[in-house]
Structure formats: structure tokens, C-alpha cells
Amino acid sequence: MVFGEVPDIVVGRLPIYLRALSHMAAAGQEITSSHELGKKLGISSAQIRKDLSHFGEFGKQGTGYRISHLQEQIKRILKVDREWDVALVGVGNLGHAVARYAGFKDRGFHITLLFDNDPAKIGARIGHLEVLDSALLKETLVAKHVKVVMISVPASAAQQVADMCAEAGVKAILNYAPISLTVPDAVKVQHLDPVAYLQRMTYYL
Amino acid sequence: MVFGEVPDIVVGRLPIYLRALSHMAAAGQEITSSHELGKKLGISSAQIRKDLSHFGEFGKQGTGYRISHLQEQIKRILKVDREWDVALVGVGNLGHAVARYAGFKDRGFHITLLFDNDPAKIGARIGHLEVLDSALLKETLVAKHVKVVMISVPASAAQQVADMCAEAGVKAILNYAPISLTVPDAVKVQHLDPVAYLQRMTYYL
DNA sequence: TAGATTGTTAATCGATTAACAATC
DNA sequence: TAGATTGTTAATCGATTAACAATC
Numbered sequence: 001m002v003f004g005e006v007p008d009i010v011v012g013r014l015p016i017y018l019r020a021l022s023h024m025a026a027a028g029q030e031i032t033s034s035h036e037l038g039k040k041l042g043i044s045s046a047q048i049r050k051d052l053s054h055f056g057e058f059g060k061q062g063t064g065y066r067i068s069h070l071q072e073q074i075k076r077i078l079k080v081d082r083e084w085d086v087a088l089v090g091v092g093n094l095g096h097a098v099a100r101y102a103g104f105k106d107r108g109f110h111i112t113l114l115f116d117n118d119p120a121k122i123g124a125r126i127g128h129l130e131v132l133d134s135a136l137l138k139e140t141l142v143a144k145h146v147k148v149v150m151i152s153v154p155a156s157a158a159q160q161v162a163d164m165c166a167e168a169g170v171k172a173i174l175n176y177a178p179i180s181l182t183v184p185d186a187v188k189v190q191h192l193d194p195v196a197y198l199q200r201m202t203y204y205l
Numbered sequence: 206m207v208f209g210e211v212p213d214i215v216v217g218r219l220p221i222y223l224r225a226l227s228h229m230a231a232a233g234q235e236i237t238s239s240h241e242l243g244k245k246l247g248i249s250s251a252q253i254r255k256d257l258s259h260f261g262e263f264g265k266q267g268t269g270y271r272i273s274h275l276q277e278q279i280k281r282i283l284k285v286d287r288e289w290d291v292a293l294v295g296v297g298n299l300g301h302a303v304a305r306y307a308g309f310k311d312r313g314f315h316i317t318l319l320f321d322n323d324p325a326k327i328g329a330r331i332g333h334l335e336v337l338d339s340a341l342l343k344e345t346l347v348a349k350h351v352k353v354v355m356i357s358v359p360a361s362a363a364q365q366v367a368d369m370c371a372e373a374g375v376k377a378i379l380n381y382a383p384i385s386l387t388v389p390d391a392v393k394v395q396h397l398d399p400v401a402y403l404q405r406m407t408y409y410l
Numbered sequence: 411t412a413g414a415t416t417g418t419t420a421a422t423c424g425a426t427t428a429a430c431a432a433t434c
Numbered sequence: 435t436a437g438a439t440t441g442t443t444a445a446t447c448g449a450t451t452a453a454c455a456a457t458c
Contacts, residue, residue: 007424009425010425011405011408011409014404014408015398015400015401015404015405016401019383019398019401020385023384033438033439033440034440035439040385040387041385042385042387044426044427044428045439046427046429047425047427049440049441049442050425050427052441053440053442057440057441059439059440059441060433060434060440061432061433061438061439061440061441062434062438062439062440063440064439064440065440077408078404078405078407078408079407079408079410084407086403093302093305093306094302094306097298097299101298103383103400104399104400104403107400108400108403108404108407109403148403148406148407155228171406171409172403172406172409172410174403178224178308178312179228180224180225180245180246180247182247188409190402190403190405190406192399192402193220193224194303194309194355194379194397195220195309195312195313195314196221196224197379197395197397198291198309198313198314198353198379198395199219199223199283199313200217200219200220200395201353201376201393201395202284202313202353202377203282203283204377205352205377212448212449215449238414238416239416249450249452250415252449252450254415254416254418255418255449255451258416258417258418262416262417265415265457266414266415266416266417266456266457266458267413267414267415267416267457267458268416268458270416
């Protein structure tokens with residue numbers, strides 16, 4: 001049933017649904033139900049139906065959801081029915097691995113720019129991309145209209161990089177550095193700190 | 206004030222608080238307040254005080270929190286006032302970078318075992334660790350009493366690895382593979398899917 | 411003391427769940 | 435038709451916030 005204020009927590013579950021649907025599709029499955037999906041994800045079927053109802057009606061009573069159709073719809077809602085150019089800043093150990101990771105392309109993201117400030121890395125090639133000087137970061141992001149950036153520089157440099165991204169008109173930052181970034185309201189940030197997730201689990205041990 | 210059922214969402218914020226406190230401490234700061242911490246993290250001061258109140262009283266009226274003391278207390282609560290042995294399964298691109306990442310050690314985690322099922326990788330060394338055959342995974346985890354595992358194998362193999370970990374008595378799994386794992390209730394899982402986070406942000410673009 | 415900040419309570423706000431009519 | 439499952443409403447549950455007495 002639609003519109004306006006969809007809770008962020010609902011938006012956050014859509015990629016999870018999409019991921020599960022992709023696996024079902026890859027296994028040749030064509031139809032699923034809120035019950036099946038919920039069981040697979042450890043979420044109640046009611047929640048899945050409620051979440052989806054914020055955006056429209058995608059299923060059929062008595063039958064469930066056609067997987068390909070639901071995938072298309074969620075991709076459209078999340079705006080990953082296209083391909084976003086992504087810049088990656090910092091190509092140390094982790095950044096290098098991120099740059100080589102093949103899993104972005106078919107889920108809506110294309111790494112098109114690499115940056116580092118280490119003279120030993122600038123000019124090097126990773127795959128078919130050349131590592132550019134971070135000094136060119138802001139102007140290049142502006143020139144190429146890049147809206148999505150991944151940051152994998154050391155924690156000490158991450159805020160500064162984020163500031164430059166925000167000034168360059170970037171709207172989404174995925175931060176691999178173990179530090180909480182502060183950005184303007186118009187910019188979204190997600191933090192990817194593996195240790196924080198580990199610590200969250202050790203509480204229960 | 207204290208005990209029993211602390212909401213998981215509260216537990217999940219403690220590592221974020223700890224991370225911010227570490228940065229303050231590293232900058233030489235000795236005291237902070239719920240207001241300052243909240244501002245830095247984009248969280249209300251009331252929420253921070255409420256969260257902490259689940260575990261005890263760590264501050265002083267009129268003054269705030271002594272950073273070193275609050276760090277110690279949160280580390281104790283999260284059980285990272287010790288060092289956990291961690292096994293890493295899968296040392297491809299990403300796993301290799303994870304194995305070399307230096308940021309685990311001083312936050313409570315020590316990677317002590319590496320596994321892969323690729324004959325070309327088994328026996329190789331990464332840092333001072335030798336890559337072991339995944340065929341030995343279960344028995345080795347049992348023998349070494351490993352409770353924490355990171356999985357960075359392809360999505361197609363992740364569930365199988367998770368199953369073996371659960372059987373081996375592992376209690377916490379950090380999953381880098383882009384798939385939702387199903388595990389027994391006694392096992393905690395956290396998923397680290399960068400693309401899911403990116404998709405969550407493109408919704409707002 | 412005056413100012414500041416905690417820990418806690420109660421009120422508000424929002425998210426999840428249960429239930430069911432509609433309908434495939 | 436009988437069985438199944440959706441989309442939606444209302445009830446429940448839980449988390450966040452506002453406010454303030456206590457007190458450093």
C-alpha cells in the first residue's frame with residue numbers, strides 16, 4: 001500500500017530479501033511464499049508481507065510470489081535495476097581485495113575508480129583499473145558524477161576522505177575503516193566493522 | 206539497572222561506543238559525557254545513558270564518564286577483556302586480506318587458524334600461519350576449543366562450513382559470504398555483506 | 411554555591427505480530 | 435470446491451525520548 005515514509009529498518013531488510021530470492025532463483029525455483037522466505041531468513045512471514053506492503057502488492061493469494069517478479073520489483077525499489085559507478089579510496093590489503101571482488105557487478109555496482117595517496121601504489125593497475133592519486137579525488141568524483149564511494153583507508157584518514165566525498169556530491173559512503181564517520185544529513189553512511197560484529201557476539205558467550 | 210534480558214540492539218551498540226571511546230583515548234582525552242559521545246555517533250544522549258544503565262553505573266553526575274574506566278567496563282561486558290582465538294575459513298582474495306588485517310588483535314581477537322580446501326593454497330603461509338586443509342576443520346576446531354569463526358568462502362560453500370562449525374561447538378560466526386546462513390539457536394551469526402549495505406543506501410538516491 | 415550531568419521513570423513513539431477477510 | 439496465502443487492520447510489544455531528582 002505505498003508511499004512516503006518507509007522506515008529505514010524496512011529498507012534495510014529489502015537487500016536481504018533480494019539476496020535470498022537470488023539464491024532461490026539460482027537454484028531454479030520459481031515461486032516462493034512469505035512463510036518460506038521467512039523461515040529461510042529467521043523472520044516472521046507477517047513481517048515480510050508487511051514490509052513489502054509499503055511498496056505495493058507483489059504476490060497472489062493462495063500462491064505466493066513469483067520470484068523473478070519480486071526480484072525485479074525489489075531491484076527497482078532499491079534502485080539497483082541499473083548499475084552505479086563506485087569509487088574505492090584506499091587500496092591497501094583490504095581495499096585491494098575489495099577491488100578484485102567480483103560480487104559487486106551483478107548486484108548493481110561497478111567499481112570504476114581507485115584512489116590511494118601512497119606514491120608506491122599510484123599508477124599501479126588492479127585488474128584493468130589504474131590507481132589514481134587521492135589528490136585528484138574530489139575533482140574526479142565531481143567530473144564523473146560519482147554518487148557512491150567505498151572507503152578503505154586507515155581510520156586516521158577516513159574522516160578526511162569522507163569530508164572530501166561529501167563536498168564532491170557523493171551521497172552514499174560504505175566505510176570499511178573502524179571509525180564512526182560524521183557526514184552531512186544529505187549523505188548516507190554505512191559502517192562495515194568486522195570487529196564490532198564479533199564483539200557483539202562474544203557478549204553471549 | 207542491570208540484568209537478565211538486555212535487548213540485542215543495545216548489545217549491538219556497545220561495540221560502537223567502545224570504538225568511539227578508543228579513538229578519544231588515543232587522542233589523549235580522559236573524560237567524556239553522554240552528550241559528547243552521542244553527538245559524535247549521531248545517537249541521543251538519553252539513549253546512551255539508558256543503554257549503559259542496563260549494565261551498571263559507570264559515570265559521575267556533573268562530570269560524565271572517565272574514558273579509561275568506561276572502556277574497561279564495556280570490554281568486560283562484551284567479554285573482550287580477554288583474547289579470543291579465531292579460525293578463518295577460506296583464504297581467497299578477501300580471506301587473505303582478512304588474515305593479514307592487523308586490526309583484530311588489539312580489540313580482542315586473534316586469528317590462530319586458517320583453512321582452505323584448495324590444494325594450491327593448503328600448506329601455504331600467510332604471515333606466520335600455515336593454511337590447513339578444510340577437511341580437518343571440524344576436528345581441529347574441537348581440539349582447539351575454538352568458539353569464534355570467520356567464513357570467507359564462496360556463497361555456495363558457506364552453509365556447509367557453517368554446519369561443520371556448529372557441530373564443532375563454535376558459538377559465533379562472522380560470515381563474509383553473500384548468503385543468509387541458517388544455524389542452531391545456540392550459535393550466533395552476523396552477516397557482512399557490503400553489497401547489501403550499498404543497496405540499502407541507493408534506495409535514498 | 412552554581413552549573414553540569416548522571417541514572418531512572420514515565421510518556422511517547424514506532425515496529426512486530428496475530429488474526430482474518432479477500433481471493434487465487 | 436477446498437486449501438493456501440496474500441494484504442491489511444488492530445493489538446501487542448518493545449525501544450526511544452523527555453524530563454527531572456539526585457548529586458558531583
